[in-house]
């Protein structure tokens with residue numbers, strides 16, 4: 681298994697990365713308890729969208745959630761200086777926004793990631809919400825561009841074809857690559873499949889290299 685790092689062979693003009701802060705992977709993945717915290721918060725999200733407790737239990741849960749927020753609030757840090765999003769050894773890089781998937785391949789030929797859509801990703805009738813697939817693909821395309829050594833880019837467009845209902849709690853695979861490079865433009869594509877290769881969705885996107893200072 682190839683581990684994703686921030687170090688990869690880069691195109692010569694990589695450092696022209698627009699106005700983006702330069703991120704470094706957190707070598708400790710947020711320390712010994714961070715992964716556990718993020719996983720517990722995801723489980724809370726699963727339960728928050730799928731339980732119907734009595735009012736007194738909701739009141740108790742609200743108090744505990746408020747206490748947790750108050751505990752963490754004094755430690756707010758600037759972008760790029762907290763472990764969320766930089767803990768490349770954790771599912772979803774330790775970010776609650778990202779899908780909690782695990783990168784299995786990360787090199788110039790492409791990126792592959794595996795995982796499940798959880799209860800809190802449900803749209804309707806037991807299937808994944810249509811909005812979480814673009815999130816999965818967009819983050820994958822960012823990683824593909826990064827792994828290919830292309831300078832920091834933003835998504836110009838992202839097109840998703842929904843081919844089949846995407847199930848929850850089922851191991852899935854998403855894999856993509858750079859198809860073509862044309863100056864600042866990187867054309868990428870990817871497929872979301874079941875382990876037996878059944879196609880659930882595919883996507884293509886245009887990633888555009890930021891100009892120096894571009895936000």
Ligand SMILES: CCCCCCCCCCCCCC(=O)SCCNC(=O)CCNC(=O)[C@H](O)C(C)(C)COP(=O)(O)OP(=O)(O)OC[C@H]1O[C@@H](n2cnc3c(N)ncnc32)[C@H](O)[C@@H]1OP(=O)(O)O
Pocket residue numbers: 685686703704705706765766768818819820821822823826833834835836837864865886888890891894
């Ligand atoms: C710790 C380690 C972690 C590492 C992991 C990293 C993973 C991170 C993952 C996170 C990843 C998250 C990623 C995200 O989510 S990025 C967030 C989502 N994207 C945005 O917010 C982007 C907003 N848009 C812009 O900022 C500008 O429009 C950009 C910068 C994209 C281009 O504006 P700019 O003024 O600079 O350029 P241009 O307009 O001259 O265009 C340039 C060329 O491109 C062509 N063009 C443009 N648009 C389109 C279009 N829609 N269809 C077809 N073509 C299009 C255009 O014709 C021209 O072609 P040509 O005439 O030259 O041939």
